[in-house]
Amino acid sequence: xxxxxxxxxxxxxxxxxxxxxxxxxxxxxxxxxxxxxxxxxxxxxxxxxxxxxxxxxxxxxxxxxxxxxxxxxxxxxxxxxxxxxxxxxxxxxxxxxxxxxxxxxxxxxxxxxxxxxxxxxxxxxxxxxxxxxxxxxx
Amino acid sequence: xxxxxxxxxxxxxxxxxxxxxxxxxxxxxxxxxxxxxxxxxxxxxxxxxxxxxxxxxxxxxxxxxxxxxxxxxxxxxxxxxxxxxxxxxxxxxxxxxxxxxxxxxxxxxxxxxxxxxxxxxxxxxxxxxxxxxxxxxx
Amino acid sequence: xxxxxxxxxxxxxxxxxxxxxxxxxxxxxxxxxxxxxxxxxxxxxxxxxxxxxxxxxxxxxxxxxxxxxxxxxxxxxxxxxxxxxxxxxxxxxxxxxxxxxxxxxxxxxxxxxxxxxxxxxxxxxxxxxxxxxxxxxx
Numbered sequence: 001x002x003x004x005x006x007x008x009x010x011x012x013x014x015x016x017x018x019x020x021x022x023x024x025x026x027x028x029x030x031x032x033x034x035x036x037x038x039x040x041x042x043x044x045x046x047x048x049x050x051x052x053x054x055x056x057x058x059x060x061x062x063x064x065x066x067x068x069x070x071x072x073x074x075x076x077x078x079x080x081x082x083x084x085x086x087x088x089x090x091x092x093x094x095x096x097x098x099x100x101x102x103x104x105x106x107x108x109x110x111x112x113x114x115x116x117x118x119x120x121x122x123x124x125x126x127x128x129x130x131x132x133x134x135x136x137x138x
Numbered sequence: 139x140x141x142x143x144x145x146x147x148x149x150x151x152x153x154x155x156x157x158x159x160x161x162x163x164x165x166x167x168x169x170x171x172x173x174x175x176x177x178x179x180x181x182x183x184x185x186x187x188x189x190x191x192x193x194x195x196x197x198x199x200x201x202x203x204x205x206x207x208x209x210x211x212x213x214x215x216x217x218x219x220x221x222x223x224x225x226x227x228x229x230x231x232x233x234x235x236x237x238x239x240x241x242x243x244x245x246x247x248x249x250x251x252x253x254x255x256x257x258x259x260x261x262x263x264x265x266x267x268x269x270x271x272x273x274x275x276x
Numbered sequence: 277x278x279x280x281x282x283x284x285x286x287x288x289x290x291x292x293x294x295x296x297x298x299x300x301x302x303x304x305x306x307x308x309x310x311x312x313x314x315x316x317x318x319x320x321x322x323x324x325x326x327x328x329x330x331x332x333x334x335x336x337x338x339x340x341x342x343x344x345x346x347x348x349x350x351x352x353x354x355x356x357x358x359x360x361x362x363x364x365x366x367x368x369x370x371x372x373x374x375x376x377x378x379x380x381x382x383x384x385x386x387x388x389x390x391x392x393x394x395x396x397x398x399x400x401x402x403x404x405x406x407x408x409x410x411x412x413x414x
Contacts, residue, residue: 001139001277003312003413005379005386036141037177037272039313039377043388045329051236053183053228058217062225063232066209071342079334087338090329094339098327098391099377101177101237103143103270110143110270112181115236132379132386134313136274136412137141139277174279175315175410189374191321191366196355200363201370204347239315239375241281241408248281248408250319253374274412275279 001138004031008131012121015085017052017060020131021116025109027133034107036137040117041099043130046089047121048096054116067092067122089122096120104137139276142169146269150259153223155190155198158269159254163247165271172245174275178255179237181268184227185259186234192254205230205260227260234258242275277414280307284407288397291361293328293336296407297392301385303409310383312413316393317375319406322365323397324372330392343368343398365398372396380413 006027012018020040028038042049053059077087100117103110111117119129144165150156158178166176180187191197215225238255241248249255257267282303288294296316304314318325329335353363376393379386387393395405 001141003277005311005381035143037274039379041378041386043386043391045327045388045390050232051183052232056217056219059225059228062215062217063229066229070208070346077338079332079338081332087335090335091339091342094326094328094372095233097235097373101239101377102179103177103272105143110179110181112183112268114183115181130388134379136313139279173281175412188370189321190370194355194357197363197366200353200355201367204367208346233371235373239377240317241315241410243281248317248319250321250406252321253319 003136006133008133010119010129010131012127012129014124015121016064017050017118017120019054019116019118024117024133028104028109028135031135033104033135033137036104036135037101038104038109039099039101039134041132043132045093046123047119047129048093048098049100050096050118050120051100051115052118053114055114085124092122141274144271146271148257148267148269150265150267152262153259154202155188155256155258157192157254157256162255162271166242166247166273169273171242171273171275174242174273175239176242176247177237177239177272179270181270183231184261185257185267186231186236187238188234188256188258189238189253190256191252193252223262230260279412282409284409286395286405286407288403288405290400291397292340293326293394293396295330295392295394300393300409304380304385304411307411309380309411309413312380312411313377314380314385315375315377315410317408319408321369322399323395323405324369324374325376326372326394326396327376327391328394329390331390361400368398
């Protein structure tokens with residue numbers, strides 16, 4: 001049984017969801033783990049992680065629109081030093097996920113048919129996001 | 139130290155929460171792990187996982203009602219190919235959880251007194267849901 | 277590779293976020309794990325866990341205010357035996373997190389620069405909260 005960390009850098013171009021499933025699978029391939037688990041941990045407070053349907057783009061568009069309505073940028077916030085997407089980014093992050101743990105069998109990430117893993121960017125500007133990927137197993 | 143996967147099938151009869159705590163404990167019993175962790179991972183994007191109070195059913199009824207109001211089926215969505223519960227299912231899934239990791243001591247899942255683990259079904263129709271249970275420890 | 281459980285008790289003084297990052301690091305120090313993972317699991321259904329920005333207090337104030345509006349205590353709930361903060365506590369818990377798993381490298385919790393781990397108390401009264409901390413690695 002071994003445990004191994006790898007680091008992903010995700011370049012985002014403003015608000016939206018960016019699929020990282022293939023990059024995570026490559027880290028599993030590199031680690032050579034056949035049976036185990038992978039933990040994905042986003043090291044930021046203004047972007048987050050979601051498992052989402054990866055077939056039809058309109059599903060993700062509805063998700064983006066929903067969050068714009070649920071946590072509107074023109075709301076009344078105290079924490080606005082970095083702009084109207086400052087507090088909203090933190091709140092949207094809290095409502096989604098920072099870490100996710102998924103099974104590995106036969107060397108493959110065991111997602112459901114329609115599942116993809118996405119980084120959810122909540123800031124308007126481009127960012128380089130750090131995602132820690134921990135692979136454990138044998 | 140060992141790591142072992144097991145698979146649960148949960149039959150749902152439309153929207154609502156279905157407790158799976160006992161099934162998870164049985165998988166731990168089968169694995170024979172005394173000290174360790176269990177990761178539960180739902181392999182779908184239209185149902186999710188919640189840890190919820192398991193004593194009083196009205197608490198869960200309030201939860202269901204809250205999600206009907208927060209993510210209403212009569213909202214304005216683009217992704218409706220599978221009906222009015224299509225996009226709402228994905229959004230409700232994102233707002234809850236896909237994976238959860240909990241401690242095992244003395245061979246028992248270490249939940250708090252009132253905690254139960256539930257599959258949260260967001261679709262109206264009956265479904266057979268796949269839940270991966272990974273047990274690690276010694 | 278070892279796996280070890282530790283227990284935190286967090287004393288809360290009503291609704292709000294209470295940082296527990298340092299306490300978790302101390303448990304990692306005690307376990308002597310250099311490379312591994314830590315899973316934090318809150319053993320309650322009326323408080324939860326959030327990773328949140330830990331520099332500017334106004335960010336957390338906006339978060340608290342948002343949840344007061346999203347899940348208002350003067351809403352229409354069936355489960356009110358413990359007061360107006362009864363069902364709201366469970367719903368706010370479901371919308372945030374019960375467990376979180378984070379990487380450990382060089383004996384340190386690998387959080388991002390602005391990330392802190394907080395217990396999110398949803399009840400008005402003072403409570404003693406139990407948080408399970410599982411450390412795994414070598």
